[in-house]
Amino acid sequence: MKLGMLLTTSSENQNSEIVFKLANIALSAGHEVDLFFMDDGVYNVVAKNKISPKFSELLAKGASLSLCGHTAEERGIDKEDCLEGVQYAGQYELACMVQETDRFLMFGGK
Amino acid sequence: MRLARFELFYSPLCPTCPAAKEVVREVAEEEGIELEEINIMSPEGENRAKKYEIRGIPHLVINGACHILGIPTKEAIAGLLREAQKPKEIKPDRFINIKGEVCPYTYVKSKLALEEIEPGEVLEIILDHKPAVENVPRSMENEGHKVLEVTQINATDYQILVKKK
Numbered sequence: 001m002k003l004g005m006l007l008t009t010s011s012e013n014q015n016s017e018i019v020f021k022l023a024n025i026a027l028s029a030g031h032e033v034d035l036f037f038m039d040d041g042v043y044n045v046v047a048k049n050k051i052s053p054k055f056s057e058l059l060a061k062g063a064s065l066s067l068c069g070h071t072a073e074e075r076g077i078d079k080e081d082c083l084e085g086v087q088y089a090g091q092y093e094l095a096c097m098v099q100e101t102d103r104f105l106m107f108g109g110k
Numbered sequence: 111m112r113l114a115r116f117e118l119f120y121s122p123l124c125p126t127c128p129a130a131k132e133v134v135r136e137v138a139e140e141e142g143i144e145l146e147e148i149n150i151m152s153p154e155g156e157n158r159a160k161k162y163e164i165r166g167i168p169h170l171v172i173n174g175a176c177h178i179l180g181i182p183t184k185e186a187i188a189g190l191l192r193e194a195q196k197p198k199e200i201k202p203d204r205f206i207n208i209k210g211e212v213c214p215y216t217y218v219k220s221k222l223a224l225e226e227i228e229p230g231e232v233l234e235i236i237l238d239h240k241p242a243v244e245n246v247p248r249s250m251e252n253e254g255h256k257v258l259e260v261t262q263i264n265a266t267d268y269q270i271l272v273k274k275k
Contacts, residue, residue, distance in 0.1 A: 069213060070212050
């Protein structure tokens with residue numbers, strides 16, 4: 001199965017931990033995982049961020065990670081600031097992800 | 111004008127390479143062209159030489175397209191430079207200026223414009239939203255269209271040429 005998740009809150013929110021754990025379990029069970037970071041969610045994959053090693057771990061396990069380049073740019077986050085392997089993408093890729101994944105979960109709100 | 115770029119492949123063991131370097135450095139300085147000297151003995155240099163299928167050194171690549179093997183003359187470089195900077199014979203069938211638009215409108219407007227032309231025709235897109243410079247061509251290719259060129263035309267604007275599938 002292909003699992004997609006959208007994260008739109010920053011790393012201090014509990015959502016980050018939930019997304020990490022869900023993704024980790026799905027990968028361990030042999031499923032494919034696609035994550036998309038948008039709005040404040042882009043902070044999760046900034047390399048300097050405390051939580052970013054967890055997302056590096058998901059990348060190493062084969063998850064695909066993309067972020068919304070526009071919302072990152074608005075927050076002063078360049079491609080170079082992000083974890084290596086994270087795609088600096090856009091809404092088109094998010095739309096494709098929703099279309100292609102078997103289950104799509106959204107983590108947002110405050 | 112297209113920005114020019116020189117890539118000079120050399121080896122520290124090659125006796126003719128220093129002479130080639132001298133000529134290329136001189137032209138690069140005179141014309142204000144970015145020059146990169148690549149040691150083919152390094153792992154990165156070896157990979158890049160493979161990409162261009164370089165079989166001998168010194169070897170100069172201009173704008174990733176024109177090649178000179180051996181010690182180049184200034185005249186030969188000037189000739190190829192003119193060739194490399196000549197605008198290509200691509201005549202767009204439709205033109206859109208979406209400067210000021212941000213993602214996802216950059217993609218949406220490009221896609222709508224593409225719907226108005228026939229398969230095989232070319233759309234010229236001018237935009238200035240930096241993330242879109244990568245995103246629009248990537249999504250176009252994903253849809254099966256052919257991205258012919260992505261060129262930075264001045265400090266802020268980019269031109270993208272897409273051939274409809």
